[in-house]
Amino acid sequence: MRWILRSFLLSIMFLFFFYSPIFAQSSYVLPYPSFMPGSPFYKINLIKDKILKYWYFGKFGQFNYNLKQADKYLVEAKTLFEYDQFLLGQKALKKSDEYFYNIRSNLDNSKANKESIDSKRTLLKEASLKHIEALLMLREGIPEKVYWRPEKSFSTKIYLKKDIEMSISIRRKNL
Amino acid sequence: MKKLFLILYGLFLLSFSIFSYLFVDPNLIYLSNLYTGFAFNNREITTVIYLIGIIIFFIFYISFIQFGRNKLLNKRGVVVLITITTLSLLFSYPAMLSYDIFNYISTAKVAFFYHENPYIIMPIEFINDPLLSFTHAANKIALYGPFWILLSVIPFSLGFGNFLIILFSFKFLNILFYIGTLYFIWKISKKNISLIIFGLNPLVIIETMVSGHNDTVMMFLAIASLFFLIKKKIWSGLLTIILSVLIKYSTLFLIPIYFYGIFQIIKNKNLNIEKFIYFSAISMFLIFLLSPLREEIYPWYAIWFLVFTALIPEKKIIFYLSISLSFGLLLRYIPFMFLGTHFEITPVLKTLFLFFPSLILLIFFYSKKILWSRNI
Numbered sequence: 001m002r003w004i005l006r007s008f009l010l011s012i013m014f015l016f017f018f019y020s021p022i023f024a025q026s027s028y029v030l031p032y033p034s035f036m037p038g039s040p041f042y043k044i045n046l047i048k049d050k051i052l053k054y055w056y057f058g059k060f061g062q063f064n065y066n067l068k069q070a071d072k073y074l075v076e077a078k079t080l081f082e083y084d085q086f087l088l089g090q091k092a093l094k095k096s097d098e099y100f101y102n103i104r105s106n107l108d109n110s111k112a113n114k115e116s117i118d119s120k121r122t123l124l125k126e127a128s129l130k131h132i133e134a135l136l137m138l139r140e141g142i143p144e145k146v147y148w149r150p151e152k153s154f155s156t157k158i159y160l161k162k163d164i165e166m167s168i169s170i171r172r173k174n175l
Numbered sequence: 176m177k178k179l180f181l182i183l184y185g186l187f188l189l190s191f192s193i194f195s196y197l198f199v200d201p202n203l204i205y206l207s208n209l210y211t212g213f214a215f216n217n218r219e220i221t222t223v224i225y226l227i228g229i230i231i232f233f234i235f236y237i238s239f240i241q242f243g244r245n246k247l248l249n250k251r252g253v254v255v256l257i258t259i260t261t262l263s264l265l266f267s268y269p270a271m272l273s274y275d276i277f278n279y280i281s282t283a284k285v286a287f288f289y290h291e292n293p294y295i296i297m298p299i300e301f302i303n304d305p306l307l308s309f310t311h312a313a314n315k316i317a318l319y320g321p322f323w324i325l326l327s328v329i330p331f332s333l334g335f336g337n338f339l340i341i342l343f344s345f346k347f348l349n350i351l352f353y354i355g356t357l358y359f360i361w362k363i364s365k366k367n368i369s370l371i372i373f374g375l376n377p378l379v380i381i382e383t384m385v386s387g388h389n390d391t392v393m394m395f396l397a398i399a400s401l402f403f404l405i406k407k408k409i410w411s412g413l414l415t416i417i418l419s420v421l422i423k424y425s426t427l428f429l430i431p432i433y434f435y436g437i438f439q440i441i442k443n444k445n446l447n448i449e450k451f452i453y454f455s456a457i458s459m460f461l462i463f464l465l466s467p468l469r470e471e472i473y474p475w476y477a478i479w480f481l482v483f484t485a486l487i488p489e490k491k492i493i494f495y496l497s498i499s500l501s502f503g504l505l506l507r508y509i510p511f512m513f514l515g516t517h518f519e520i521t522p523v524l525k526t527l528f529l530f531f532p533s534l535i536l537l538i539f540f541y542s543k544k545i546l547w548s549r550n551i
Binding site: 111113 | 288289290296300303304
């Protein structure tokens with residue numbers, strides 16, 4: 001009995017000794033995909049986003065909000081493109097671009113001191129790099145343009161690569 | 176004799192106020208000329224002085240209760256004592272035992288100076304802000320309710336950017352609510368002894384007038400709500416209890432009891448006020464005991480139930496437990512004061528110090544009861 005107890009304790013100690021947490025390599029991490037179009041919770045999520053815009057008042061608050069939203073819609077676009085949902089993906093990417101475009105202006109009029117604003121600018125630079133990295137990977141796996149033909153509707157021509165180039169150029173302005 | 180007692184009490188409080196300045200934080204640039212480092216470099220002496228101070232504080236408190244019980248201290252006398260206490264301690268150093276007042280100021284600054292939402296933006300995000308060097312919870316978003324943040328605009332604006340004026344304005348605001356609490360205690364109980372039990376309790380005095388905790392604001396609104404319910408003013412009662420919850424959330428535990436009270440009033444049934452107060456005290460005591468689930472039992476949390484226990488002084492065991500717990504809670508500061516660490520043996524000692532006086536009291540109380548029943 002004592003032998004079993006000792007080996008049990010030793011094995012626990014052994015586990016603790018060799019246990020080491022795994023840390024993410026990237027300094028900026030994109031979120032997991034949230035609810036996707038088609039989910040009944042997607043619309044609720046859109047309403048939540050609109051309400052949160054007012055909750056995140058203030059310059060830094062708006063900075064955080066726009067960055068969070070830009071991240072969220074970039075991940076949404078990436079997931080949709082991977083599933084060949086090009087029209088929805090393009091829509092999500094445009095949303096991400098819009099939010100990303102708004103981020104910088106919030107820092108210019110902040111009452112915070114230079115150091116605080118600089119730290120946010122650094123964060124924005126890191127986010128831009130991560131976004132560009134994700135967009136470049138995305139560009140590799142998609143066609144130049146697609147004809148999107150939804151049911152009972154007219155077909156649309158989507159210039160995917162051009163859109164992604166546009167998104168990259170928006171983010172490059174922060175580097 | 177009476178005058179001498181008052182003078183001694185006033186002198187003691189002034190000494191305590193001066194003693195509090197031995198704890199001035201080295202990073203508090205605004206009081207750098209008062210910094211001695213004494214409390215941090217002479218931990219043994221500081222602890223002994225604090226312990227003696229607490230014992231003297233409780234000797235005065237028990238004497239006041241005795242005077243009150245023997246009708247030697249009337250309402251006017253209590254008012255004089257409270258005025259002396261307020262004047263002596265208003266300008267004491269507030270971060271002697273807790274740094275919470277700095278958190279209040281930092282949160283107010285995030286909201287009313289930087290115009291950011293303190294529930295999203297942490298004070299630490301404003302790099303090189305002078306408050307960061309001595310604020311201990313700068314890496315946290317607002318911990319308090321929205322009504323408290325809204326109220327904090329008053330002391331924050333009164334300071335016109337001067338840190339020391341802001342600091343003492345926060346203390347002054349809390350003292351005003353303490354006086355308001357006493358007003359409602361008087362209005363509800365009409366008992367001098369209730370005023371003494373709550374208003375002159377060393378724990379209430381130290382945590383409100385020295386440390387400037389906002390728990391008094393929360394309990395002021397809770398007791399005001401109780402008063403309105405007794406007067407059958409349902410809407411005022413409802414509004415004040417909701418505002419109380421929006422100060423620090425703990426009074427959420429009073430909601431079922433208050434709703435039961437409102438229900439009784441609507442049904443035109445008689446509200447058993449004593450039972451109502453008793454259950455409110457029990458409820459707040461339970462949430463007090465449950466506070467380690469979130470962090471730990473902080474001494475100022477006792478104000479949550481002390482407001483109600485003061486209204487039922489005839490319940491002997493509750494009365495004695497309130498005093499012994501108040502004493503034990505103030506002793507909780509000793510391990511950190513002496514050892515200078517929140518780790519190692521400090522948490523164990525804190526728990527021991529907290530419950531030791533109450534345990535002694537309970538043993539004494541029940542052994543007396545058993546012996547008394549055997550004699551019969």
